Amino acid sequence: xxxxxxxxxxxxxxxxxxxxxxxxxxxxxxxxxxxxxxxxxxxxxxxxxxxxxxxxxxxxxxxxxxxxxxxxxxxxxxxxxxxxxxxxxxxxxxxxxxxxxxxxxxxxxxxxxxxxxxxxxxxxxxxxxxxxxxxxxxxxxxxxxxxxxxxxxxxxxxxxxxxxxxxxxxxxxxxxxxxxxxxxxxxxxxxxxxxxxxxxxxxxxxxxxxxxxxxxxxxxxxxxxxxxxxxxxxxxxxxxxxxxxxxxxxxxxxxxxxxxxxxxxxxxxxxxxxxxxxxx
Amino acid sequence: xxxxxxxxxxxxxxxxxxxxxxxxxxxxxxxxxxxxxxxxxxxxxxxxxxxxxxxxxxxxxxxxxxxxxxxxxxxxxxxxxxxxxxxxxxxxxxxxxxxxxxxxxxxxxxxxxxxxxxxxxxxxxxxxxxxxxxxxxxxxxxxxxxxxxxxxxxxxxxxxxxxxxxxxxxxxxxxxxxxxxxxxxxxxxxxxxxxxxxxxxxxxxxxxxxxxxxxxxxxxxxxxxxxxxxxxxxxxxxxxxxxxxxxxxxxxxxxxxxxxxxxxxxxxxxxxxxxxxxxxxxxxxxxxxxxxxxxxxxxxxxxxxxxxxxxxxxxxxxxxxxxxxxxxxxxxxxxxxxxxxxxxxxxxxxxxxxxxxxxxxxxxxxxxxxxxxxxxxxxxxxxxxxxxxxxxxxxxxxxxxxxxxxxxxxxxxxxxxxxxxx
Numbered sequence: 001x002x003x004x005x006x007x008x009x010x011x012x013x014x015x016x017x018x019x020x021x022x023x024x025x026x027x028x029x030x031x032x033x034x035x036x037x038x039x040x041x042x043x044x045x046x047x048x049x050x051x052x053x054x055x056x057x058x059x060x061x062x063x064x065x066x067x068x069x070x071x072x073x074x075x076x077x078x079x080x081x082x083x084x085x086x087x088x089x090x091x092x093x094x095x096x097x098x099x100x101x102x103x104x105x106x107x108x109x110x111x112x113x114x115x116x117x118x119x120x121x122x123x124x125x126x127x128x129x130x131x132x133x134x135x136x137x138x139x140x141x142x143x144x145x146x147x148x149x150x151x152x153x154x155x156x157x158x159x160x161x162x163x164x165x166x167x168x169x170x171x172x173x174x175x176x177x178x179x180x181x182x183x184x185x186x187x188x189x190x191x192x193x194x195x196x197x198x199x200x201x202x203x204x205x206x207x208x209x210x211x212x213x214x215x216x217x218x219x220x221x222x223x224x225x226x227x228x229x230x231x232x233x234x235x236x237x238x239x240x241x242x243x244x245x246x247x248x249x250x251x252x253x254x255x256x257x258x259x260x261x262x263x264x265x266x267x268x269x270x271x272x273x274x275x276x277x278x279x280x
Numbered sequence: 281x282x283x284x285x286x287x288x289x290x291x292x293x294x295x296x297x298x299x300x301x302x303x304x305x306x307x308x309x310x311x312x313x314x315x316x317x318x319x320x321x322x323x324x325x326x327x328x329x330x331x332x333x334x335x336x337x338x339x340x341x342x343x344x345x346x347x348x349x350x351x352x353x354x355x356x357x358x359x360x361x362x363x364x365x366x367x368x369x370x371x372x373x374x375x376x377x378x379x380x381x382x383x384x385x386x387x388x389x390x391x392x393x394x395x396x397x398x399x400x401x402x403x404x405x406x407x408x409x410x411x412x413x414x415x416x417x418x419x420x421x422x423x424x425x426x427x428x429x430x431x432x433x434x435x436x437x438x439x440x441x442x443x444x445x446x447x448x449x450x451x452x453x454x455x456x457x458x459x460x461x462x463x464x465x466x467x468x469x470x471x472x473x474x475x476x477x478x479x480x481x482x483x484x485x486x487x488x489x490x491x492x493x494x495x496x497x498x499x500x501x502x503x504x505x506x507x508x509x510x511x512x513x514x515x516x517x518x519x520x521x522x523x524x525x526x527x528x529x530x531x532x533x534x535x536x537x538x539x540x541x542x543x544x545x546x547x548x549x550x551x552x553x554x555x556x557x558x559x560x561x562x563x564x565x566x567x568x569x570x571x572x573x574x575x576x577x578x579x580x581x582x583x584x585x586x587x588x589x590x591x592x593x594x595x596x597x598x599x600x601x602x603x604x605x606x607x608x609x610x611x612x613x614x615x616x617x618x619x620x621x622x623x624x625x626x627x628x629x630x631x632x633x634x635x636x637x638x639x640x641x642x643x644x645x646x647x648x649x650x651x652x653x654x655x656x657x658x659x660x661x662x663x664x665x666x667x668x669x670x671x672x673x674x675x676x677x678x679x680x681x682x683x684x685x686x687x688x689x690x691x692x693x694x695x696x697x698x699x700x701x702x
Binding site for chain 1: 348352355356359377380381382468469470520521522523524538665666668669672675679680
């Protein structure tokens with residue numbers, strides 16, 4: 001009993017510094033953002049600062065901007081994560097199965113992930129520029145809603161499919177070869193083995209990969225900032241909070257958007273965790 | 281262990297001490313000048329000329345390209361009362377916001393007199409807020425209509441008279457062969473697009489917001505402006521990339537020949553002259569450059585060209601004992617001599633009238649007279665504290681250009697009212 005208590009104390013002592021640091025750099029700013037979101041406060045009018053209660057939230061939730069940006073964020077998240085999952089799964093299977101040149105394949109697949117998001121966003125913007133970009137043609141890709149979405153999703157997919165593939169590959173290598181052998185002996189075809197053996201076995205890896213990417217994709221900012229500046233209906237929720245906070249200096253409104261974004265992300269995470277628990 | 285702690289304590293106490301020592305030391309006052317990246321050489325020369333007597337030193341901090349990004353960086357420092365933001369090169373539209381927030385200091389009378397003397401009216405207006413001068417105009421400029429002389433003749437118009445309307449211009453451009461009929465105007469969703477909309481509204485005799493900050497887009501002037509944008513964007517003169525055009529891409533389209541007309545600032549001439557000197561093949565294009573007063577919206581009303589430029593202000597975080605030097609520095613940096621340096625070196629028109637009479641300047645800027653008159657009659661952008669929110673509202677309502685119909689004006693009116701809180 002005594003020993004358990006000593007060990008527990010030691011545990012707290014060792015985790016303590018990290019815990020303090022995490023509190024200082026995450027919990028404190030989050031609480032401060034919540035406090036600011038309840039104020040009517042603009043940096044360019046410091047004299048007019050006042051408590052606003054839930055006024056900022058009311059203003060945001062009744063404005064068209066929030067709902068428009070929420071729908072564009074959801075569209076971008078669902079399409080890019082969906083495509084990434086299919087491609088990433090195919091790549092993971094290839095990386096897992098291929099015998100010759102395995103190292104080379106894994107390295108090549110990972111290259112886009114090593115490129116900075118800002119750099120890849122610029123690269124795709126230049127590629128799709130009318131008349132000078134290598135995609136060519138006269139069409140102004142970033143000037144129309146649907147085509148701008150296409151370019152943004154393409155950039156995201158190109159950049160983060162490797163991450164998806166890597167996460168899934170980590171799942172695939174944990175499936176013992178004997179299970180496949182046994183299924184084969186029992187007469188299961190390749191398709192059946194994929195659906196009945198592989199996918200159920202790596203369900204947790206799939207969940208983790210989808211969760212990480214969805215949370216990431218939902219907060220998309222850099223690609224949109226570089227490619228369209230939020231024009232033609234591509235403004236996302238992160239961009240809205242940037243617009244209020246950094247551009248318009250509306251600290252209260254911007255903080256409220258950040259808090260709402262935080263709530264959305266927490267809800268997505270909770271949804272995934274619940275789905276995961278329910279299945280396993 | 282104890283030694284280590286003592287060392288850490290010593291380091292912690294010593295740090296602020298050394299910082300104090302640096303600030304309080306004798307010798308010249310150290311000023312920092314924050315400005316954009318476009319005029320490095322003239323900036324260096326102006327700083328050298330003004331610091332020659334050794335009373336103060338000026339360190340130049342270069343901000344990123346583009347007024348939006350420069351403002352983003354500056355306001356964060358200013359709202360934190362940064363002591364090292366002393367001299368600021370300000371876009372003409374920041375005055376109201378910066379003055380109202382108390383981020384910049386009003387100029388004392390003596391400095392104001394030096395600054396005002398001989399400076400063009402439009403430029404001074406852009407540096408004044410609620411009757412007080414908050415900045416010293418350094419550079420000015422208005423947009424002109426740039427055109428290829430041969431193509432204008434081919435299309436059967438003579439823009440040089442300065443009475444051309446947008447309607448005539450678009451019709452004439454449409455008569456040119458495919459691939460040459462572009463009329464380049466701002467079209468990207470950025471501040472420059474607000475400048476365009478504002479100039480059209482003002483040219484039609486209206487105001488985006490009036491002196492009391494009330495929006496005024498929902499009227500004949502707003503509808504006339506929207507009609508111009510709509511007919512440009514859906515007609516033959518629309519460039520393929522219109523909805524992403526900014527100053528630099530307009531210039532590229534005009535130099536390349538896809539556009540035969542463009543509305544742009546004076547720097548495009550210096551840029552073309554430089555290119556012509558390097559590329560003999562471009563010389564012929566450069567010799568074909570024509571310039572004229574900004575096009576009219578209504579045939580019977582002179583146009584109100586967009587006014588640009590930059591003013592020098594003093595950050596409110598500047599410590600008391602450095603302010604005298606800062607006032608002296610902006611008076612010196614905005615002298616006629618210094619402005620001539622910027623005009624010759626960076627191609628940006630001066631804010632002082634006398635510079636336009638200089639023989640060297642007239643040789644390098646054959647359009648000096650048109651430019652000076654254009655600045656005199658230019659319409660400043662709306663002076664409101666929430667200029668940025670207003671600008672975003674206008675961009676959102678009027679973008680993309682091809683979606684603009686006369687009804688866009690009423691929609692923009694509502695959005696502007698919401699943005700400026702009226």
